Amino acid sequence: MDTQAFLPQVLPAWKRAVLKVGSSLLAAEGGGLSPRFALGLAQLVLESRQAGREVVIVSSGAVAAGRAILPRAGDAAPTIAAKQALAALGQAQLIALWQRFFDAPVAQVLLTHDDLRDRRRYLNARSALLELLRLGAVPVVNENDTVAVDELKLGDNDNLAAAVASLVDADLLLIATDIAGLYSGHPGRDPAARPVARIEAVTPAVLAMAGDAGALGTGGMRTKLEAAAKAATAGISTALFSGRDGAAVAALGQGRLHGTLVSAQGSRLRARKQWLRHAPAAGVLQIDEGACAALLRGASLLPGGVRAVAGDFRRGDVIEVRAADGSVLARGQAQYNAQDAARIAGRHSREIEAVLGFRYDEAMIHRDDLVLLQAAGQTPIDSNGETTA
Ligand SMILES: Nc1ncnc2c1ncn2[C@@H]1O[C@H](COP(=O)(O)OP(=O)(O)O)[C@@H](O)[C@H]1O
Numbered sequence: 001m002d003t004q005a006f007l008p009q010v011l012p013a014w015k016r017a018v019l020k021v022g023s024s025l026l027a028a029e030g031g032g033l034s035p036r037f038a039l040g041l042a043q044l045v046l047e048s049r050q051a052g053r054e055v056v057i058v059s060s061g062a063v064a065a066g067r068a069i070l071p072r073a074g075d076a077a078p079t080i081a082a083k084q085a086l087a088a089l090g091q092a093q094l095i096a097l098w099q100r101f102f103d104a105p106v107a108q109v110l111l112t113h114d115d116l117r118d119r120r121r122y123l124n125a126r127s128a129l130l131e132l133l134r135l136g137a138v139p140v141v142n143e144n145d146t147v148a149v150d151e152l153k154l155g156d157n158d159n160l161a162a163a164v165a166s167l168v169d170a171d172l173l174l175i176a177t178d179i180a181g182l183y184s185g186h187p188g189r190d191p192a193a194r195p196v197a198r199i200e201a202v203t204p205a206v207l208a209m210a211g212d213a214g215a216l217g218t219g220g221m222r223t224k225l226e227a228a229a230k231a232a233t234a235g236i237s238t239a240l241f242s243g244r245d246g247a248a249v250a251a252l253g254q255g256r257l258h259g260t261l262v263s264a265q266g267s268r269l270r271a272r273k274q275w276l277r278h279a280p281a282a283g284v285l286q287i288d289e290g291a292c293a294a295l296l297r298g299a300s301l302l303p304g305g306v307r308a309v310a311g312d313f314r315r316g317d318v319i320e321v322r323a324a325d326g327s328v329l330a331r332g333q334a335q336y337n338a339q340d341a342a343r344i345a346g347r348h349s350r351e352i353e354a355v356l357g358f359r360y361d362e363a364m365i366h367r368d369d370l371v372l373l374q375a376a377g378q379t380p381i382d383s384n385g386e387t388t389a
């Protein structure tokens with residue numbers, strides 16, 4: 001395939017990224033996995049970590065790895081069940097491949113889209129991934145193919161990577177594939193296909209440029225653009241580039257992208273705050289004056305400042321935070337369900353474990369999951385969202 005090169009462009013500055021690596025980059029020609037292209041990508045991860053950035057890897061390749069272990073399971077047109085078996089067989093090797101490049105421990109995280117749709121599991125996955133990053137581990141995520149087969153059918157690891165990018169509050173989604181970026185038509189079939197370096201919005205016309213997968217991948221450019229569109233709405237930019245092109249991969253470390261950049265729609269923080277502001281509230285925490293002052297200073301809401309709990313919310317639900325006079329001070333995502341919140345209300349954070357028998361977080365609502373609806377000294381808002389002055 002003779003395709004035109006992409007001119008370099010500036011990669012947006014980032015602190016935390018999700019790097020999605022397709023099967024097309026990890027599958028060896030004779031079956032199994034090859035370190036050939038993974039090496040350069042791992043180098044990029046290492047350099048980024050040394051520069052104080054964090055990277056979560058979303059890696060496909062378990063099915064390809066499984067093929068080398070039990071070739072007869074991967075006959076010409078394997079069924080979904082055979083692909084699931086191959087994925088289960090190959091997953092350990094996939095993790096072992098990534099571990100080869102890092103002194104830091106590699107952590108295997110298997111997720112499904114359903115896990116991320118369920119608020120409680122979403123929050124659990126988030127805490128676990130953020131803790132892994134805090135500990136300096138290299139999280140490597142793949143779809144849990146034993147219990148969900150979306151990715152095996154649709155190549156949805158692209159979409160999973162976008163969901164993970166939102167989950168961990170990444171500011172960039174890097175999608176490494178076997179082609180330099182998006183072309184205006186399928187490069188194998190359209191000789192006039194041109195590089196598309198920049199996409200401001202993933203419109204139907206942009207989606208129409210994308211065709212199916214290459215020989216080894218699933219989903220092709222379409223799922224990559226869908227993923228980029230989701231990331232964009234969450235305030236995250238996406239870079240599509242070739243993981244086979246060592247120079248293009250090395251350039252990313254210097255902040256230059258040879259590939260396609262899909263721009264974020266607004267900032268990540270704005271998108272998240274917007275969601276917290278408008279998601280239906282499942283309950284209410286009434287807090288004391290000390291807690292009000294702490295929230296206005298930008299602190300988390302600790303159980304000690306909670307006076308009363310109302311509603312039947314679950315961990316991860318959005319709830320309102322009201323001052324003693326009933327005015328709505330803030331909204332945020334609950335770390336504890338209503339029952340547990342009621343049991344720890346008024347208690348010191350260090351008592352949480354003794355009361356509940358476990359502890360998710362020292363806060364009832366973490367400051368990253370909280371949006372203030374009043375600034376210090378501002379007019380309070382009543383429970384209908386109207387100003388009370
Ligand atoms: N408009 C397009 N521009 C670039 N690649 C495209 C386009 N349409 C389809 N493709 C195909 O998408 C492939 C990459 O997707 P895929 O095979 O699913 O890889 P991965 O395993 O990295 O997810 C390319 O190799 C190319 O054949």
Ligand SMILES: N[C@@H](CCC(=O)OP(=O)(O)O)C(=O)O
Nearest residue numbers: 023060061062063155157218
């Ligand atoms: N979970 C599957 C990934 C399937 C998938 O999305 O593949 P790809 O299109 O190469 O990213 C595997 O590990 O083989």
